[in-house]
Amino acid sequence: MSSDRTLYILVKDQSALARMAAELEKEKAIAVDLEADSLFHYREQVCLLQISTRLQNYLVDPLVLKDLSSLSPIFANPRVRKVFHGADNDIRALYRDFRIDVNGLFDTQIAARFLGNGETGLAGLLKENLGVFLDKKFQKKDWSKRPLPAQMLNYAVHDTSHLLGLSRILEKELRTKNRLSWVEEECELLSKVRQDPRGDEPFFLRFKGAGRLDKRSLAVLEFLLQWRDQKAKERNLPPFKVIGNMPIMEIAKTRPSSQAGDGSGPFSCLHQCPDTIHRTNFPASARRFGGGKRTAGMAEKPLWR
Known part of the structure; x- marks a missing residue:
């Protein structure tokens, strides 16, 4: 006792x-x-x-x-x-x-x-x-x-x-x-509420603010959310401890292609991220989103069936 x-x-x-x-x-x-x-x-x-x-x-x-x-x-x-x-x-x-x-x-x-x-x-x-x-x-x-x-x-x-x-x-x-x-x-x-199984629907459907994005930014957002979820599983962490919603939304909206050397560029939001994420690796994988063919192709594909 x-x-x-x-x-x-x-x-x-x-x-x-x-x-x-x-x-x-x-x-x-x-x-x-x-x-x-x-x-x-x-x-x-x-x-x-x-x-x-x-x-x-x-x-x-x-x-x-x-x-x-x-x-x-x-x-x-x-x-x-x-x-x-x-x-x-x-x-x-x-x-x-x-x-x-x-x-x-x-x-x-x-x-x-x-x-x-x-x-x-x-x-x-x-x-x-x-x-x-x-x-x-x-x-x-x-x-x-x-x-x-x-x-x-x-x-x-x-x-x-x-x-x-x-x-x-x-x-x-x-x-x-x-x-x-x-x-x-x-x-x-x-008393009758139950946890909703996520199923196969896109991650962005449960992401606040996603409805205000254009198709290309929405495709970027979905890619980033899938990436975050995979890293969270691997590290047994809640997704927000891999990278928070605000940096993800900023990257999806701006679709940056590079990071300024002084840290003031579009990836500056990543400085908020906890140490559990390798900040130098994430921008490298995200540079492909900077308005090139990669995101154009993503935006053409249906994000749900």
């Missing part, structure tokens, strides 16, 4: 998971949150699952347990309310990694929006409604590392330990304003 005031049980084996599942079945509501590693690896995975009841906090380690099927009946049971904050990514991740369906969802962020709150972030809502100050300093850490230090575990448990109390306050306000049914309807829709 943790050494601070918020105690928790760290669940790392199947017997402990079974005991936890048995306890959760007795509850009317549980608070849930996830920590993942999307900022550090190409394929995101859930690295920690936080669950709180009225009396207990649990931290489940899915990297050790692998099989979380014993939790599926609880998450699928609509009679047990599952309280999340900003559940969209979590709902997708639970199904993607563990085939866990969520019924009986109550999202405190959605509730805050329907109440017209100016502040809908968890830290702001906890401070405003419960006087709780939430430290988010570990939010962008690598949760796939093991062992997780005690400070990160203590941080994680606070994301759910106050959620049930917050949900009760928000629900009371929603009832007063006759808006609870609105939130329940929205949460029902949210």
